[in-house]
Each structure stands twice: as structure tokens, then as C-alpha cells.
Amino acid sequence: MLEFTLNGTTVAVDAPTDVPLLWIVRDVLGLKGSKFGCGAGLCGACSMLIDGESTRTCILPAGAVSGRDVVTIEGLGSSDKPSPVQQAWIEHSVAQCGYCQSGQIISATALLAQNPDPDDAAIDAAMSGNICRCGTYSAIRTAIKSVAVSASPNMSEEAS
Amino acid sequence: MDTTRRDLLKLMGLSTAGLVVGCTLPSASAVAVGQDGWQHDAFLHLDSTGLLTFVMPRAEMGQGISHGLTTLVAEELTIDPAKINVQQAPADAAYGNPLFPGNLQGTGGSTSMLAHFEGLRQAAATMRSMLLTAAASDLAADPGVLTLEEGYVVFGHDHHPWGRFVAAAADIPAPEKVPLKPASEYRYIGMRSPRIDAVEKSVGTAKFGIDVDFEGLHRAVVVRCPVIGGKPESHNGEAIAQAPGVRAVLAIYDGVAVVADTLWHAKSAASKLEVNWEYPEPLRTTDSVKLRVDMAIAAANSAGKTAVDEGDVDTAFESADAVIEAEYWAPYLAHATMEPMNCTVRLSADRCDVWTGNQAPGLIQKTVMTLVDLSADQVFIHNQYLGGGFGRRTTTDMVQEAVEIAKETGLAVQVVWSREDDMRNDYYRPASLMRYRGAITQGSLSALSVQRTGPNIMPYFLGEVMDDMTIDLLPAGVGRFLGSAGSWLLNAATVDDSSVEGLVEDYHGVTSRSVHHVRYDPGLRLGFWRSVGHSFSAFGKESFIDEAAYAAGVDPIAFRLAHLGDNPRMRAVLEQVAMLSDWNNRRSRNEAIGIACHTSFNTAVAQVAKVEILGDQIAVTEVWCAADLGLVVNPSVVESQMQSGIIFGLSAALWGEITLRQGEVVQGNFNDYRVARMREAPKIHVTLVNATGADAPLGGAGEPGTPPIAPAVANAVFAATSTRLRELPLKFLQA
Numbered sequence: 001m002l003e004f005t006l007n008g009t010t011v012a013v014d015a016p017t018d019v020p021l022l023w024i025v026r027d028v029l030g031l032k033g034s035k036f037g038c039g040a041g042l043c044g045a046c047s048m049l050i051d052g053e054s055t056r057t058c059i060l061p062a063g064a065v066s067g068r069d070v071v072t073i074e075g076l077g078s079s080d081k082p083s084p085v086q087q088a089w090i091e092h093s094v095a096q097c098g099y100c101q102s103g104q105i106i107s108a109t110a111l112l113a114q115n116p117d118p119d120d121a122a123i124d125a126a127m128s129g130n131i132c133r134c135g136t137y138s139a140i141r142t143a144i145k146s147v148a149v150s151a152s153p154n155m156s157e158e159a160s
Numbered sequence: 161m162d163t164t165r166r167d168l169l170k171l172m173g174l175s176t177a178g179l180v181v182g183c184t185l186p187s188a189s190a191v192a193v194g195q196d197g198w199q200h201d202a203f204l205h206l207d208s209t210g211l212l213t214f215v216m217p218r219a220e221m222g223q224g225i226s227h228g229l230t231t232l233v234a235e236e237l238t239i240d241p242a243k244i245n246v247q248q249a250p251a252d253a254a255y256g257n258p259l260f261p262g263n264l265q266g267t268g269g270s271t272s273m274l275a276h277f278e279g280l281r282q283a284a285a286t287m288r289s290m291l292l293t294a295a296a297s298d299l300a301a302d303p304g305v306l307t308l309e310e311g312y313v314v315f316g317h318d319h320h321p322w323g324r325f326v327a328a329a330a331d332i333p334a335p336e337k338v339p340l341k342p343a344s345e346y347r348y349i350g351m352r353s354p355r356i357d358a359v360e361k362s363v364g365t366a367k368f369g370i371d372v373d374f375e376g377l378h379r380a381v382v383v384r385c386p387v388i389g390g391k392p393e394s395h396n397g398e399a400i401a402q403a404p405g406v407r408a409v410l411a412i413y414d415g416v417a418v419v420a421d422t423l424w425h426a427k428s429a430a431s432k433l434e435v436n437w438e439y440p441e442p443l444r445t446t447d448s449v450k451l452r453v454d455m456a457i458a459a460a461n462s463a464g465k466t467a468v469d470e471g472d473v474d475t476a477f478e479s480a481d482a483v484i485e486a487e488y489w490a491p492y493l494a495h496a497t498m499e500p501m502n503c504t505v506r507l508s509a510d511r512c513d514v515w516t517g518n519q520a521p522g523l524i525q526k527t528v529m530t531l532v533d534l535s536a537d538q539v540f541i542h543n544q545y546l547g548g549g550f551g552r553r554t555t556t557d558m559v560q561e562a563v564e565i566a567k568e569t570g571l572a573v574q575v576v577w578s579r580e581d582d583m584r585n586d587y588y589r590p591a592s593l594m595r596y597r598g599a600i601t602q603g604s605l606s607a608l609s610v611q612r613t614g615p616n617i618m619p620y621f622l623g624e625v626m627d628d629m630t631i632d633l634l635p636a637g638v639g640r641f642l643g644s645a646g647s648w649l650l651n652a653a654t655v656d657d658s659s660v661e662g663l664v665e666d667y668h669g670v671t672s673r674s675v676h677h678v679r680y681d682p683g684l685r686l687g688f689w690r691s692v693g694h695s696f697s698a699f700g701k702e703s704f705i706d707e708a709a710y711a712a713g714v715d716p717i718a719f720r721l722a723h724l725g726d727n728p729r730m731r732a733v734l735e736q737v738a739m740l741s742d743w744n745n746r747r748s749r750n751e752a753i754g755i756a757c758h759t760s761f762n763t764a765v766a767q768v769a770k771v772e773i774l775g776d777q778i779a780v781t782e783v784w785c786a787a788d789l790g791l792v793v794n795p796s797v798v799e800s801q802m803q804s805g806i807i808f809g810l811s812a813a814l815w816g817e818i819t820l821r822q823g824e825v826v827q828g829n830f831n832d833y834r835v836a837r838m839r840e841a842p843k844i845h846v847t848l849v850n851a852t853g854a855d856a857p858l859g860g861a862g863e864p865g866t867p868p869i870a871p872a873v874a875n876a877v878f879a880a881t882s883t884r885l886r887e888l889p890l891k892f893l894q895a
Contacts, residue, residue: 023422027422031364032367032373033363033364037499038829038830072364079359090358095366097499099368101362127838128837131830131835133498133548135806137837138803
């Protein structure tokens with residue numbers, strides 16, 4: 001029995017531990033916000049926070065998160081109470097098709113937790129593992145900077 | 161709207177009695193509206209609680225049409241678009257695209273806003289009129305003094321919830337033609353507002369086809385022939401049928417399907433599947449290097465069919481001061497939508513439900529009807545958000561797979577493609593060879609001539625859809641025969657417009673122009689790739705016009721302006737982009753900038769790209785873009801579409817290439833089919849202009865941003881290095 005913390009709640013799953021975490025979360029636990037894009041850790045659509053790090057879960061055996069802390073897009077906030085990063089995404093209408101944006105928001109959240117005021121180079125480094133075929137990169141950059149400048153106190157509050 | 165209320169009632173299978181309160185939408189189960197209320201027409205429903213439901217006829221694939229069309233409705237009913245309950249339309253003739261042949265229910269060709277700009281506003285204005293008439297009677301007021309305001313009927317200082325008048329409004333005969341709001345009173349059209357789908361797409365609740373799930377749903381993977389079009393001859397399915405979780409292994413039209421309880425059970429078993437294939441010819445013997453040579457030979461051996469012949473091209477060349485010639489190449493391309501193809505089907509004796517995200521739900525319904533013995537009212541298409549479309553999701557191949565599996569196994573099934581499945585079973589942008597000739601006389605182009613060699617897209621589409629399109633009229637199979645006959649006709653007798661569109665059109669000022677076409681097709685299936693023929697024709701045309709400008713010794717923007725003739729939108733965007741990019745000053749400082757402009761889907765776009773060359777690497781650092789599509793419903797959405805088109809085109813310009821080895825697509829994932837990432841995305845500045853006034857035809861937004869970027873970058877590379885890169889993707893030849 002595989003046990004880990006998912007969005008703040010301990011879950012126990014009876015599934016083979018070599019199955020990628022993404023499919024356990026999507027198809028066993030029913031959280032569909034994290035997406036399948038490439039199955040090779042190349043596009044970032046499947047990103048989840050694992051102990052705070054943005055991690056590609058389409059190639060991560062579920063057994064690797066035993067006892068660890070996993071946060072998906074659903075764990076960041078909701079339509080009634082979006083997280084500061086999600087709020088910035090909404091205000092800047094970042095999403096086009098929207099398919100990659102869960103992964104983008106997870107990576108941006110990890111970046112801002114570690115570096116509350118990232119410059120362009122830091123954004124490039126942290127966000128280049130997440131592909132967006134709609135080309136929303138400029139809006140993503142703007143949204144990240146809006147959180148960094150105006151809402152960083154809230155971020156550190158949430159992290160504490 | 162063309163369709164009268166009476167027709168719509170008939171369509172919905174209702175009597176033509178006045179009562180429409182509480183009636184249901186066509187294919188009602190597909191759309192969630194209030195329990196009671198007023199079904200004004202196929203698009204609008206208002207319930208007694210005041211909830212307005214808009215049934216969105218087009219597919220939302222990121223282009224923002226859900227926001228755009230909802231804004232039209234919101235304007236005439238004076239309510240914030242964010243307060244409207246937007247539902248994806250079921251498959252039904254009521255939701256056809258009036259700009260598509262046969263009113264096909266499809267989304268593409270950057271047509272959606274033009275298709276619905278009048279009709280949807282008229283529908284909403286009619287609803288407004290009926291509501292106000294009912295309210296006037298109820299309140300004993302003159303209808304002329306009542307207004308709508310965010311879900312209320314306003315009478316003097318009093319606000320009455322509009323849901324109160326629903327029952328009475330439904331009994332009022334629909335007025336013939338209600339005046340639309342004048343542009344001076346627009347509150348939502350032309351304004352910036354957060355997209356209505358922004359919240360669900362930021363918190364992970366937006367539902368895509370791959371997210372569909374329910375009790376009893378099985379997952380399937382399909383092992384397809386390495387060469388597209390091959391059929392399974394035999395397989396060792398029995399050997400894996402007992403593997404854990406596996407429910408069935410069966411041959412279907414394009415491969416062998418493994419159906420299991422979970423996706424990983426299916427994938428795991430499928431990895432042990434062995435299949436003998438009947439390979440398609442001549443594709444099986446096609447290699448990309450040889451294909452390129454064979455295409456050049458075909459181009460040399462035939463003048464081709466004439467698509468354009470204006471003025472006197474031969475005389476212009478004979479009397480020219482100088483003649484320049486150049487040859488350009490564009491490769492096959494995949495769409496690589498972020499969401500790989502998938503489809504979910506549940507089938508019973510008298511009903512079929514299909515869940516997927518597709519640009520053509522109308523076609524899907526007909527595809528199902530060719531495969532199972534059901535009528536249209538038994539086939540329910542639940543269109544989801546599309547995780548990218550770009551033209552890929554216009555076909556129904558993934559639906560056919562899922563329906564075949566469901567039919568043979570009796571199981572509800574979701575077919576999920578891997579990234580490699582998706583990359584290697586696409587409908588590709590056709591490879592193209594373009595040979596340009598230009599006659600330069602006294603510093604001007606007096607003639608422009610081009611021959612395009614390559615395959616045609618339309619026969620592949622026709623071949624696939626003809627059976628579907630004619631299912632109501634002809635027995636299955638006859639349509640397919642007609643499709644192939646039509647394909648033969650297109651290839652043999654005419655020129656497919658999508659093979660030659662955009663090759664010369666922008667330069668009306670060049671009085672002698674010719675376009676010829678040579679068909680050469682190794683048999684790799686083709687489809688519509690964002691901007692279709694313009695995706696390659698702009699590269700040829702705008703690279704060549706740049707070469708001509710340099711040959712004539714004229715500034716590239718001035719040279720383009722001098723050859724536009726009567727082309728006011730293009731003139732405006734060229735002048736705008738010159739200002740926006742500070743073109744003249746940058747040129748005088750010898751900065752590495754290049755210009756390209758192109759009209760597609762009624763929208764003129766000009767782009768200036770700035771590059772940095774580091775060794776043999778090309779980095780695009782900044783792009784300035786001016787676009788004229790006439791009236792703009794939401795500038796934020798349109799600017800985003802220009803950005804999107806530029807990034808999409810840039811990926812293709814720098815890296816995009818699908819190659820074949822013995823007919824097999826070599827590329828499989830984002831490691832060998834590279835696309836732009838954050839660190840490679842240039843800073844982009846977009847400005848929108850409207851040179852032709854409020855009443856000019858609306859241009860498209862989703863596609864026109866893509867064509868100019870590749871030539872703009874190539875022209876910037878020339879400015880930086882004096883090297884002309886005439887092949888896509890752009891790369892310096894190895895020394």
C-alpha cells in the first residue's frame with residue numbers, strides 16, 4: 001500500500017509502485033488537473049510539487065513519493081479561493097487552450113516560493129521545462145512578475 | 161439570423177404553438193440549462209432565476225472564441241459576459257458554421273467571428289426586445305423607456321430581475337428584425353476583459369477530452385502501423401490477452417487495440433504486442449532526402465497547371481533590366497497539440513455517446529453513423545475544451561478508433577494516444593518547393609512568377625469526410641467512392657487553392673503575375689496546419705520580395721509599400737510596424753532586423769523580427785507586429801492570438817521538420833520535434849489598426865499571426881550575415 005500526502009491529506013493507494021505518479025493521481029485518485037503531454041518528462045504538463053519542487057510526474061514511479069508531500073493544481077487554490085499565482089493567471093488571462101497551464105502554475109509557484117522576486121533569467125531557468133504550444137510565454141512572464149512585485153508578502157505568509 | 165423561430169421549433173421537434181417555456185434544447189442531455197425557462201432559440205435560454213445560458217456553437221481551442229461570441233450576446237443583452245452560463249453546443253444543424261460548405265458544424269479557417277457577428281447579436285437583440293415588451297406590459301410602461309442592465313429590467317429608478325418576465329416574453333411573437341446596438345453604445349465589444357474561461361483554466365477544473373471519466377470506463381491504446389495507412393495482417397494478441405487487467409485485443413481499421421482496466425495495463429500489454437503489417441505503397445519506399453530530389457525533378461520536368469495568369473509575364477521578363485530567381489523549401493510539419501489525441505465512447509443498442517475535443521463535432525456525429533446503425537438523434541457528441549487544435553482536430557480518426565473498439569468489445573472505452581502516436585499519426589502540413597522569378601525594371605518588380613511543387617491537402621480531407629458528409633443521402637461507401645473521385649478530380653483537373661494561396665496576392669502593384677502548380681505526392685496524409693497554405697507561401701513570397709528589394713537597392717519596407725497597389729490594410733500595418741519597431745533608425749544602426757508581411761483570412765499582418773546570431777545558432781530576441789482585422793471584439797484576445805501565432809510559427813521556422821525514413825515518421829517527441837520554450841520566446845509587441853473603417857469585413861485572428869514570422873526571421877538573418885536561408889527550418893549549412 002502506497003501512502004503519501006496529497007494536497008494536505010494522507011492518501012493510501014493500492015496500485016503498482018512502478019506506475020507513473022501522474023496516472024495514479026489522475027485515474028485512481030481522480031484529480032484531473034495535472035495533464036499528460038509527452039510521457040517523457042519533456043513538456044511539464046504533468047508537473048506537481050513534491051516537497052515543494054516542481055516535478056515531472058509522467059516519468060516518476062509512484063513509489064518514489066512514499067511518505068512525501070505532493071501538491072497538485074487542485075491543492076493550490078480553487079475558483080472561490082485561488083492562490084496568488086492562480087489569481088495572477090486569471091487577471092492576466094494567461095491561458096489560451098489552458099492544457100499546459102496547471103504545470104506552468106506549479107512551476108511558477110515553486111519558483112516564487114524559492115525566489116520571491118525573480119528576474120528574467122530566473123524566470124527563463126525555472127519555466128523552460130514547461131512547453132506551451134499556444135505561446136503564452138509573454139503573459140506567463142507578466143503574471144509571475146505581478147505576483148513577485150505586488151503580492152510577495154502573501155506568498156511568504158502562505159508558505160509559512 | 162436566417163433561420164426563423166418557426167424553423168427552429170420544428171428543428172427541436174416541437175409543435176409550432178406559442179408555448180416555448182420549459183422546452184428543451186436539441187440533444188438536451190448534452191447541455192445543462194435551468195429546469196424551466198425560456199428557450200429563445202438554439203443559442204439562448206433564460207430561466208426564471210435569471211440565469212442566461214448561451215449555447216456556444218464553435219469549438220474553444222485556445223483562440224478565445226468562447227469569450228468572443230459570448231461578448232456579442234452580452235452586448236445586446238447588456239450583461240457581463242462572465243455572468244453568462246456558456247455551454248458547448250451538441251452536434252446539431254442549428255450550430256453549423258454558415259461560412260463552411262454545407263453549413264458543416266466545424267471551427268477553422270479563422271471564420272468564427274465573421275460567421276456569427278451578425279447572427280448572434282441579432283438573436284440576443286431579439287430576445288432583448290421580447291423581454292422588454294413583456295416587461296412593459298407587466299409594468300404598464302412604454303417599452304421605449306425600459307432598458308436592460310446586468311440581469312435587470314430598469315424602469316425609472318426600479319430594477320426588476322429579468323427572470324420575472326421570462327414566461328410572458330416566451331409568449332410574444334418574435335419581431336422580424338430588431339435594430340442592433342450602435343457601436344457608440346458598446347459596453348463590452350471592443351473592450352478588454354479577463355477571459356471567461358480564465359478561472360477554470362487557472363485552477364485545474366477546465367475539462368478536456370482526456371479528463372472524461374466515469375464508472376466502468378476502460379482504457380485502450382492502439383498499436384498503429386509505423387507507416388501511416390498500413391493495415392494489420394496478423395498479430396500475437398492471444399499471447400497478451402491474459403495479461404493483468406487486459407480485457408480485449410482486437411484488430412481495428414488502422415492497427416491493433418489493447419483494451420484494459422487502466423491505461424498502464426493497456427500500455428504494458430501493448431509493449432509486448434507483435435503485429436505483421438500490410439504496408440502502404442509508395443509511401444513505404446519514401447525517404448526525405450530522396451523526396452526532396454524527386455520533387456525538384458518533378459518541378460523541372462513540368463510547368464504545371466496555371467492558377468494565376470495576369471498581365472503579360474513573358475513580355476515583362478523579356479524587357480526586364482534584371483531577372484532574379486530563387487528556390488524555397490518548406491518541410492512537412494506536425495501540429496503537436498499539447499493534449500495528445502484521445503476519444504471516449506459509450507455505445508448501446510440505441511445510443512452512442514462520444515466525448516472528445518474536436519473542431520468538427522458535426523463530422524463526428526456522421527462518422528459514428530457510418531460505423532453503427534444509429535440515427536442522428538441517437539448519437540450524442542459532448543465536445544470538450546480542446547488542448548490545442550491548430551487544425552489537427554478537424555479529422556475524426558480518433559473517433560473511428562474508439563467507436564470500432566466499443567462496437568466490437570461492448571465496453572465503454574477511452575482511447576489515449578501517446579505523444580509518439582500523436583507525432584507519427586498526424587495529418588501533416590505539406591512539404592512545398594517554391595521557385596520564384598522576378599523581373600526588375602527601373603528599380604521595380606514588373607513581373608512576379610512562381611511555381612509551387614508539392615502535394616494537395618484537400619483530397620485527403622475530402623477522401624476522409626465524403627462518406628460522413630453524405631451519410632444522410634447515400635449508402636455508406638458510395639460517399640467514400642465519391643470522395644476519392646473528387647480527390648482524383650482535384651489532383652488531375654484543378655488546382656487545390658490551399659496549395660497556392662498567398663503566393664503572390666498581396667502585391668497588386670505588380671501588374672504581371674503568374675502562379676503554376678505541379679503536384680507531387682509520396683502519399684503522407686495531410687491536413688490543415690495553422691494558416692494552411694499561407695504557412696509556406698508567406699515564406700516563399702516574403703523571402704523573395706526581400707531579395708528583390710535588395711537587388712533593386714531599395715529599403716525592404718519601402719519596396720513592399722511600392723508594390724502593394726490597392727491594399728489599404730497592408731499599407732497601414734506596414735507603416736505601423738515601421739513606426740513601432742523604429743525601423744529606420746535600427747536600419748541605419750545596422751541592427752539585425754527583418755520585415756515580412758502577409759494577408760490571410762482577411763487579416764493583414766506585418767512583423768519585424770530582431771535576431772542575434774551566436775555561432776550557427778539563431779536567437780530571435782524581439783518581434784514587433786501590426787495587424788489589421790477590422791473591428792476587434794476583444795483586443796486582449798486578438799493580441800494574444802498574434803503572440804500565439806508568432807510563437808507557433810517561430811517553432812516551425814527554427815526547428816520544425818517531420819522527416820521520413822522508409823515511409824516512417826522519424827520524429828516522436830519534443831526532444832526531436834523541438835518547439836519554443838520560455839527562454840527562446842522573444843519579447844513581442846503587438847498593435848492593432850483598423851484602416852478600412854467599422855463596416856469593413858471582419859478578418860480572422862487565430863491564424864494570420866503565423867505566416868509572416870518565418871520570412872521575417874530569415875530576412876533578419878540576411879541583414880545580419882548576408883546569408884540567404886531559403887529552406888525551413890532555418891539553419892546555416894555545416895562548413
